[in-house]
Amino acid sequence: MQEITGGVAAPIGFTAAGIHCGVKNKNPEKKDVALIYSEVPCAAAAVYTKNRVKAAPIWVTMENLSDGKAQAVICNSGNANACAPGGTENAKTMCKAAARTLNIPESDVVVASTGVIGQPLNIGVIEAGIPALVSALSKDGSDAAARAIMTTDLMKKEIAVRFNLDGKTVTMGGIAKGSGMIHPNMGTMLCFITTDAAVEPVYLRKLLLAAAERTFNRVSVDGDTSTNDMCAVLTNGLAGNTVIAAEGKDSEAFLDALVHVCRYLARCMAEDGEGATHLVTAKVGGASDNETAAALSMAVVSSSLVKAAMFGADANWGRVLCAMGYSGADFRPEATDVYFRSKSGEILVCSAGTGISFDEAEAKRILSEKEIIIDIRLSEGGGTGEAWGCDLTYDYVRINGDYRT
Known part of the structure; x- marks a missing residue:
């Protein structure tokens, strides 16, 4: 396994972007909306916070991923859209606006938010910014996307790896945010992982759960489990490997790569804990x-x-x-x-x-x-x-x- 550059845009067929739309209206220099896009539909899976108080984007993403498919991820920082007026409607509006501009089904969008709980989300600035966000999509866009999902984070959290699978070269990339309100269960943060491997959706969730248990569920900054925790994986199959659907040599290699990516991001979150010096x-x-x-x-x-x-x-x-x-x-x-x-x-x-x-x-x-x-x-x-x-x-x-x- 080799670590490479490129983050979530490193795998074949993926691009990413991050821009300032105005959610963080006090910080016009800070990016606050991120987008990840695959040129083809993906098998997808996610794991979520076990906090009984869940943010609206969690419920919307659960519904959208019920068929095991996705093609894009949109995420804002600066506002958690949790326990907020119009939360579900605003999360769905983010999906609709992104889907309309990308020309994909609304149900194929993963939506996430992070920031202050209980305040209305300024959905208008996000809707207005999505055309520029889509235009900014590029193979070099992972850095901007990683920075756009940061809140109190002081360091960007991004990784990509390349490995062999079924005689094919496969790439996997990830970005994450997390600095405070970090404690199991499940993911204690937001994390988005992309890969050009081919994996059956139900089995992909099984592998993700195994990786999360060994990595993200082993991190604690302050003992508080967030309302917005989510880790989503999109696999578009463009590497050309035989679809992974059961235990075997290929599933072990894929899980090793997934654990490597998740472990790196988990350690980054612990290192970047709010106010941390160690x-x-x-x-x-x-x-x-x-x-x-x-x-x-x-x-x-x-x-x-x-x-x-x-x-x-x-x-x-x-x-x-x-x-x-x-x-x-x-x-x-x-x-x-x-x-x-x-x-x-x-x-x-x-x-x-x-x-x-x-x-x-x-x-x-x-x-x-x-x-x-x-x-x-x-x-x-x-x-x-x-x-x-x-x-x-x-x-x-x-x-x-x-x-x-």
Whole structure:
């Protein structure tokens, strides 16, 4: 597998664009509507937030993807269109306007929104901007699309890979946004993935669910699951491979690529957590099974006290064991070792569930790096798992204290 440039426009037949339409009327320099388009209809699948309060675009996209087909994605930032007056009508209007200009069925449009909850969406500026948005579609448009879906994000999240499938060269690209309100379930963000592989729609959803469980459901920034979470995949088949519809060598290769793309984007979201200064990875080895390891690692990166300790470069390993203890996962505390690692080195801070003497200055130096690994070693079996999060900083409170106003 080779990482390449081009993002969601890298696969054959896909183009993308992002422009400023006026949703973010306070920031005229910021792009706020993105479009992704395939020149041919695609098999499509998506997974969505499990929050009972779902934004209108989620319901509209669920309906549109009920037949497993799509050809375009339109997404605005700056307004979540969630719990907002006329939300469903406005989401459908976005689909209609994009479909009309692209000359495709309205039901073949995936629609998404992100931003402030509860405020009316200025649908007029989006409708007026769609002709210019369609005109801007290009093979170089992924960068603009990735930037157009950002809210409090500080970094663009984009990747593309090339791999072999059924003797054919296949390309897959993805963009995502996510910085705050990040926590399972499902996707804890917006993510759009394109590929020129051929995959049967029902099986595509099965593969996407598997990839999301191993990646997007292993990220936590602040413990809040968004109303707008969505990850959608469009596959147009132009690479010419035999359609993937069941388990086998080809489905394994496709899933490997999908997990690679999703894992990269998931880590980007953790690194770009609102106000974050550290990317924190919790790795668990030696668990009784992978599910146990995953639950333990998620509990650690989700802990506000662990996050605060990482912000202060404080080797407070007791908070790690505490989080593991309330995870609900079965493990033996008395057989648990905890190490802190970074590019500056590694230090053992807890052995057999008990505190030991260690160099506090050395630990602080290790925890002062940008990327920190909390390495948890058990002796229960061969289960492994990892999850990603970030530290909890003063800036997180500042950003969210005046986010709406």
